[in-house]
Amino acid sequence: MTDKLKKEGKRILLTVILYFAILILDKTGVVPFVFENTWLSFFVYLIPYFICGWDVVRKALLGIKNRQPFDESFLMFVATIGAFVTGENSEAVAVMVFYQVGEWFQNFAVGRSRKSITELMEIAPEYADVERADGTVERVDPDDVQIGDILIIRPGEKIPVDAIVRSGDSMIDTAALTGESVPRSVHAGDQVISGCINGEGLLRAEAVKAYEDSTVAKILEMVEESSDKKSRTEQFITRFARVYTPIVVYAALALAVIPSIITGDPATWVYRACTFLVISCPCALVISVPLAFFGGIGAASRNGVLVKGSNYLELMAGLDTVVSDKTGTLTEGSFRVSAVEPAPGVEKSEVLRMAALAESMSTHPIAASIRQALEEEQPDALRGVSALEDTDNVSGQGLIAVSQGRKIYVGNDRLMEACGIAFQPAEDPAATVVYVAVGNAEKFSSAAASGPEGTSVSVSTQSTPGDGAAPGDGVAQTDTTNSAEDSVDGKSAISAGAGIRYLGSISIRDSVKKEARQAITDMKACGVRKVVMLTGDRKTVGEAVGKELGVDEVYSELLPQDKVARVEQMLQELRTDENAQSGRSDTQMNRSENPEKTGASAQAKKSENSGNASKKSENDAVRHALAFVGDGINDAPVLMRSDVGIAMGSMGSAAAIEAADVVIMDDDLRRIPMVIRIARRTVGISTQNIVFALAVKLLILVLGALGLAGMWAAVFADVGVACLCILNSMRLLQKRDYLA
Amino acid sequence: MKKKYKCEIDCAACAQKVENAVKKIDGVNDARVNFMMQKFTLDADDARYDDILQQCIKEGKKIEPDFKVEI
Numbered sequence: 001m002t003d004k005l006k007k008e009g010k011r012i013l014l015t016v017i018l019y020f021a022i023l024i025l026d027k028t029g030v031v032p033f034v035f036e037n038t039w040l041s042f043f044v045y046l047i048p049y050f051i052c053g054w055d056v057v058r059k060a061l062l063g064i065k066n067r068q069p070f071d072e073s074f075l076m077f078v079a080t081i082g083a084f085v086t087g088e089n090s091e092a093v094a095v096m097v098f099y100q101v102g103e104w105f106q107n108f109a110v111g112r113s114r115k116s117i118t119e120l121m122e123i124a125p126e127y128a129d130v131e132r133a134d135g136t137v138e139r140v141d142p143d144d145v146q147i148g149d150i151l152i153i154r155p156g157e158k159i160p161v162d163a164i165v166r167s168g169d170s171m172i173d174t175a176a177l178t179g180e181s182v183p184r185s186v187h188a189g190d191q192v193i194s195g196c197i198n199g200e201g202l203l204r205a206e207a208v209k210a211y212e213d214s215t216v217a218k219i220l221e222m223v224e225e226s227s228d229k230k231s232r233t234e235q236f237i238t239r240f241a242r243v244y245t246p247i248v249v250y251a252a253l254a255l256a257v258i259p260s261i262i263t264g265d266p267a268t269w270v271y272r273a274c275t276f277l278v279i280s281c282p283c284a285l286v287i288s289v290p291l292a293f294f295g296g297i298g299a300a301s302r303n304g305v306l307v308k309g310s311n312y313l314e315l316m317a318g319l320d321t322v323v324s325d326k327t328g329t330l331t332e333g334s335f336r337v338s339a340v341e342p343a344p345g346v347e348k349s350e351v352l353r354m355a356a357l358a359e360s361m362s363t364h365p366i367a368a369s370i371r372q373a374l375e376e377e378q379p380d381a382l383r384g385v386s387a388l389e390d391t392d393n394v395s396g397q398g399l400i401a402v403s404q405g406r407k408i409y410v411g412n413d414r415l416m417e418a419c420g421i422a423f424q425p426a427e428d429p430a431a432t433v434v435y436v437a438v439g440n441a442e443k444f445s446s447a448a449a450s451g452p453e454g455t456s457v458s459v460s461t462q463s464t465p466g467d468g469a470a471p472g473d474g475v476a477q478t479d480t481t482n483s484a485e486d487s488v489d490g491k492s493a494i495s496a497g498a499g500i501r502y503l504g505s506i507s508i509r510d511s512v513k514k515e516a517r518q519a520i521t522d523m524k525a526c527g528v529r530k531v532v533m534l535t536g537d538r539k540t541v542g543e544a545v546g547k548e549l550g551v552d553e554v555y556s557e558l559l560p561q562d563k564v565a566r567v568e569q570m571l572q573e574l575r576t577d578e579n580a581q582s583g584r585s586d587t588q589m590n591r592s593e594n595p596e597k598t599g600a601s602a603q604a605k606k607s608e609n610s611g612n613a614s615k616k617s618e619n620d621a622v623r624h625a626l627a628f629v630g631d632g633i634n635d636a637p638v639l640m641r642s643d644v645g646i647a648m649g650s651m652g653s654a655a656a657i658e659a660a661d662v663v664i665m666d667d668d669l670r671r672i673p674m675v676i677r678i679a680r681r682t683v684g685i686s687t688q689n690i691v692f693a694l695a696v697k698l699l700i701l702v703l704g705a706l707g708l709a710g711m712w713a714a715v716f717a718d719v720g721v722a723c724l725c726i727l728n729s730m731r732l733l734q735k736r737d738y739l740a
Numbered sequence: 741m742k743k744k745y746k747c748e749i750d751c752a753a754c755a756q757k758v759e760n761a762v763k764k765i766d767g768v769n770d771a772r773v774n775f776m777m778q779k780f781t782l783d784a785d786d787a788r789y790d791d792i793l794q795q796c797i798k799e800g801k802k803i804e805p806d807f808k809v810e811i
Contacts, residue, residue, distance in 0.1 A: 058805070066803055071753055107750070114776060224744075224777045238756075286752060294776050 005107055012100050015052035019097050022048065023090055038087070045089040049080070053096040070245040075277050082274035083711065086267045091711040095278055102719030106287050109726045113294055113733055123176045123195035123216055128160035131204070142211040153203040161194045161214040163205035170201030177219070178304040178665035195219070218657050222308055226297050229309025233686050237289045241282040248280035255705060268707065275704040278714035284693040288725035289686045295732030296682030303738055305675050306663040315625040315644050316662065316679035319528050320574060322672070323567055325630040326535035326542065329648055330549060330669070331510040335365045337373035338431055341424065342504035349377050351504040355436045358401035358408040361388055366432065369508050398434070409437040409500065421500050430544030431507035439500035515670050517549050522673035526680065532570065534563050563638050567628060571642070574624050629672065631656070646672065674738045682732060689725040696721050741789050747780035748808040749773055758800040758807050765799060767792045780809050
């Protein structure tokens with residue numbers, strides 16, 4: 001609680017006590033000479049009125065002066081003046097006092113939510129320790145850290161900027177950023193993310209980004225800006241308040257004047273008009289709805305998901321289609337050799353070794369997986385292997401490498417066909433299959449020599465230096481030693497024509513994330529109608545993975561631009577679909593035809609709001625949204641194009657944080673259904689608030705106009721409802737496990 | 741130049757009012773008063789930035805006396 005709030009609280013408490021004291025004196029008639037005198041009574045009541053409400057009066061007058069009179073203060077000012085005029089002194093003060101109580105409570109609640117959001121802000125590092133060239137350590141502001149500076153990060157300290165560890169081992173607590181409670185271990189060479197907390201060990205790390213480009217700065221900026229992007233519900237409320245207040249003021253004026261002329265009883269009608277004004281104050285909605293969204297965004301950030309704006313949270317609540325990238329999103333993105341099928345008479349390790357040798361210069365994940373598999377099989381198989389002499393990348397097929405007089409063919413079925421090599425097709429549809437064959441480096445070598453050449457490598461890998469220097473020798477030697485095997489495999493060798501011997505196939509699979517299936521089931525349970533997978537991978541692979549995960553549709557063999565086109569097409573379908581179904585009854589508010597449905601992206605919708613698009617169409621377009629899930633690295637165009645772009649595993653990727661609307665800090669897919677749950681709860685709570693507040697107000701408004709509800713009921717309708725709505729919104733701030 | 745300041749503003753409606761008024765000041769490219777975060781963002785011409793900032797604070801105070809900016 002801030003000092004200001006405390007001071008306000010004391011003042012309000014004082015006036016409440018004073019007010020009730022005066023009220024008791026008045027009603028019990030202990031001091032009749034005061035309260036029987038109209039003027040004296042008026043002045044006595046003015047004391048608590050001004051102690052408590054002078055700022056409201058000032059604001060109202062200021063509003064009139066600035067020609068923006070229609071706000072809460074104005075309503076309260078006019079209503080209380082009206083009550084004083086009609087002689088209802090005690091009620092005039094009551095209205096002011098309870099209005100202030102309500103205001104105070106609102107400030108308190110907003111302060112609480114603000115605090116829970118700023119707790120997240122505590123990820124901001126306060127200082128950085130930089131090691132200078134002479135070995136001294138200087139403490140500087142994180143803003144002043146230069147790229148390349150060596151940072152000293154002690155146990156328990158925050159990492160000031162994104163950096164790469166140069167020395168030291170430690171466990172890093174990333175919970176504040178990712179919601180992941182298990183610390184991550186880091187060693188020299190690993191990248192560490194600003195805002196994380198260093199565990200037990202001392203780290204020396206080199207800054208790779210300036211503070212303002214570091215993850216922590218990006219995140220903070222995003223969270224701060226998230227409340228600027230208003231949801232449609234919030235926009236509706238703001239617009240509603242803007243039209244509503246003047247209407248009510250004029251209605252109250254009419255209520256005060258017209259019946260008074262007809263009945264000739266102005267006091268009653270002015271009083272009723274004032275009651276009308278008090279009820280009409282829209283603050284319950286104006287404060288509780290943004291507060292709900294604010295709380296929702298806060299709840300999401302505590303769980304490692306950054307939502308860039310209330311509008312996106314609202315869209316998440318009504319997701320219809322989730323489109324996901326495959327590699328790295330639904331699958332691990334790390335490849336593993338799942339099967340090796342050698343040709344008859346060939347050793348498994350031999351196939352791997354040949355492939356690994358050919359791919360030894362490659363950093364492609366497939367190459368890495370082959371090397372890893374080989375190492376598992378024979379830990380030092382690659383030791384002493386001489387470098388490749390030449391490689392020829394055959395685009396889209398594989399590569400042909402030359403080493404020590406051999407030509408190694410590593411590639412897919414098309415490469416084998418192109419080189420005229422007979423091969424045994426592997427059967428795993430979900431795997432990428434690499435075929436391996438070996439031939440003589442001399443282009444037109446004889447078929448007889450080439451066969452044993454393949455096996456000769458297995459003998460000579462331990463490295464006979466002469467092998468590389470004089471290929472002819474190697475051939476001659478092995479020719480005799482391995483003649484038996486040659487005859488076994490002669491079939492394929494001969495059929496290859498060019499003297500190439502087929503060694504076998506390696507199947508490599510990208511394993512599906514273990515929580516992916518669960519996440520998809522959960523999404524469906526949260527109301528997602530369709531889950532679609534897009535992949536650049538082969539059809540067989542895509543479909544096999546799709547089946548394993550239980551997605552509804554799979555589109556494979558897509559280039560990046562095809563993905564955009566595909567998403568656009570789905571968006572289009574979704575919009576037409578919606579128009580067709582617009583008569584469907586729904587739980588959300590009222591509905592009507594919505595001219596904006598065809599409006600493309602969320603941003604477009606946001607800016608398109610025409611003034612008279614009433615509340616009816618508001619929540620309509622909110623449903624039927626399309627989200628795209630990707631790793632944010634090469635799918636930025638699709639992320640931008642979809643209604644909600646969700647980037648996964650984005651720790652440290654500023655580009656992904658920028659491109660996406662929702663950023664999932666770790667790569668746990670279950671956070672998607674989790675955000676949907678949070679979003680639905682947020683939208684649910686704000687809808688409850690709207691319905692409840694409007695219903696109570698409408699009821700009291702009618703009763704007030706009929707004279708059945710007095711000022712007290714009006715004060716409740718205003719302050720009471722506002723407090724209840726705020727309390728309702730604050731439910732979102734509770735810590736709660738949304739993952740399950 | 742765009743800079744962000746901590747500010748004090750009492751209600752969402754007041755923030756909106758101040759924001760609208762400040763945006764109309766000559767030399768202001770964009771301005772934002774964020775009630776929830778209590779942040780004032782001003783994007784204005786470099787040359788007269790400090791002058792414009794002072795003018796914004798003055799204008800804001802006129803509309804909402806409780807508007808304060810920590811520079």
